[in-house]
Amino acid sequence: MGMGAFLPGGMAATLHILPFRDVELACKHMLALFPQAPSVPRLSLSVRMYMDGLPCLVVDKAKRRLLFDLERTEELARFYQACLDDDLDHFALDPRHAPGFYRLLEMLAAAPPPGLALVHLELPGPVTWGLSLVDSRSGRAGWYDATMREVLVKALSMKARWQEREVQRVLPGVGAMVTLGEPSLGMVQSAYGSMSAEEVVANLSEVLAGVQGLRCVHCCSNMDWSLLMKAGVGVINFDAFQYADKLALYASPLREYLERGGLLAWGIVPVNPDRLAGEDQASLLRRLEEALAIVARAVGRGVYYLVQRAFITPCCTPSTLSETEALRAWELTGILSRDIAARHLAAPAP
Numbered sequence: 486m487g488m489g490a491f492l493p494g495g496m497a498a499t500l501h502i503l504p505f506r507d508v509e510l511a512c513k514h515m516l517a518l519f520p521q522a523p524s525v526p527r528l529s530l531s532v533r534m535y536m537d538g539l540p541c542l543v544v545d546k547a548k549r550r551l552l553f554d555l556e557r558t559e560e561l562a563r564f565y566q567a568c569l570d571d572d573l574d575h576f577a578l579d580p581r582h583a584p585g586f587y588r589l590l591e592m593l594a595a596a597p598p599p600g601l602a603l604v605h606l607e608l609p610g611p612v613t614w615g616l617s618l619v620d621s622r623s624g625r626a627g628w629y630d631a632t633m634r635e636v637l638v639k640a641l642s643m644k645a646r647w648q649e650r651e652v653q654r655v656l657p658g659v660g661a662m663v664t665l666g667e668p669s670l671g672m673v674q675s676a677y678g679s680m681s682a683e684e685v686v687a688n689l690s691e692v693l694a695g696v697q698g699l700r701c702v703h704c705c706s707n708m709d710w711s712l713l714m715k716a717g718v719g720v721i722n723f724d725a726f727q728y729a730d731k732l733a734l735y736a737s738p739l740r741e742y743l744e745r746g747g748l749l750a751w752g753i754v755p756v757n758p759d760r761l762a763g764e765d766q767a768s769l770l771r772r773l774e775e776a777l778a779i780v781a782r783a784v785g786r787g788v789y790y791l792v793q794r795a796f797i798t799p800c801c802t803p804s805t806l807s808e809t810e811a812l813r814a815w816e817l818t819g820i821l822s823r824d825i826a827a828r829h830l831a832a833p834a835p
Contacts, residue, residue, distance in 0.1 A: 513592075520598035608665055610689070686716045747794070788829055
């Protein structure tokens with residue numbers, strides 16, 4: 486699962502799509518509010534920063550969507566050769582499309598914040614990205630095309646490894662957490678989905694297999710959480726604001742997952758503007774305590790045990806918030822992180 490027996494102890498973290506458009510400002514806020522686990526800022530909902538090195542992609546500018554065309558066989562051949570050669574540089578992020586990655590690492594190298602434990606890297610998950618890609622000829626989603634699904638899985642694996650290598654090169658001794666954003670996992674085995682659980686587990690496992698640090702999957706919808714516990718995931722980032730009771734239903738596999746060293750990232754600060762406006766430090770701390778208690782009862786362990794193995798995060802990316810709202814969500818995340826650690830980790834375990 487990566488990073489040995491790492492225990493975050495309620496460490497604050499966040500996802501990386503931000504409402505900011507100034508990379509310098511985004512990095513400064515990230516370092517100020519998440520000094521132990523800063524996330525590489527992504528300043529747009531666009532996946533352009535991840536496209537370099539992937540073959541057969543076609544941008545439909547009129548409809549603002551991404552297509553693929555597998556008849557571009559020369560591109561496909563170059564891609565597979567790069568994978569066979571283990572050529573990570575073929576999958577490098579372009580500074581023009583991922584300025585936050587390069588600027589954050591520069592700032593960390595120049596002045597690492599006290600307590601820096603890891604750099605948080607994020608990529609779109611193969612299921613969610615595969616469902617959004619469309620075959621330019623048949624209209625079929627990429628996830629359901631065996632070749633395109635394999636391309637996505639291999640490309641995401643190589644991109645994760647390249648980013649992690651760069652973190653290690655620039656910041657020796659600092660770990661990384663690689664998160665796959667997978668909001669579509671709620672469709673697996675639902676009335677609206679037709680993908681098999683076995684395929685999902687196998688593909689997530691393959692993407693994350695080469696990651697040396699923490700391997701995380703974020704899903705902000707409800708899902709069969711046991712799938713992630715089977716997929717070699719080291720951190721499950723879930724919406725604890727809404728779904729802690731649903732996670733607790735998987736008591737037996739969750740208990741085994743935690744005993745193997747698995748961690749939970751508790752998404753407790755809402756990123757819906759109306760919900761955020763209706764919450765404050767006291768109400769969110771109360772909700773977090775209730776969520777921890779529900780899961781603690783289910784797995785038969787104390788809250789201390791869970792907080793040791795916890796990150797505290799927003800429910801999802803703050804991309805729908807204004808800059809002011811996003812900063813408030815982040816500040817609340819940090820406050821809750823400190824509050825929950827002070828309450829449960831300041832004294833020895835009972």
